[in-house]
Amino acid sequence: MKENKLIDLSMDFSVKIMELCEEINGHYSLKNQLERSGTSIGANIHEANYAYSRAEFVSKMQIALKECYETEYWLTLFSRANVIEEDKIKTLYNQCGTIRRILVASINTAKK
Secondary structure (H helix, E strand, O other): OOHHHHHHHHHHHHHHHHHHHHHOOOOHHHHHHHHHHHHHHHHHHHHHOOOOOHHHHHHHHHHHHHHHHHHHHHHHHHHHOOOOOHHHHHHHHHHHHHHHHHHHHHHHHHHO
16 A cells, blocks of 8 residues: 555544544543644654655654554543543544554564
8 A cells, every 4th residue: 555545544544543532522632642643643644655764764654653552542441431422432433443554464474
């Protein structure tokens, strides 16, 4: 999959995370964590495309991957605490998983 597709997926995901965070009442510090990790994925992917070396590219993509895992954690937490409807969480969780799988494949390819 082309990197531009990954940038588009992560940008769409960031927008949906921002929209979701607008709907959450209270839990300001936790909501902030979700918004920060969810939007950081795309920022790091975008940054990776301007890396000056393969090592920097891999590093930025690994940071994006870590942010994916953190975002999945926050989505699960909000789901278990019944703060967000399960349907909304499931869609975002699946999108995050898709981005995560692409990141893993990209990182593995870049390391070869």
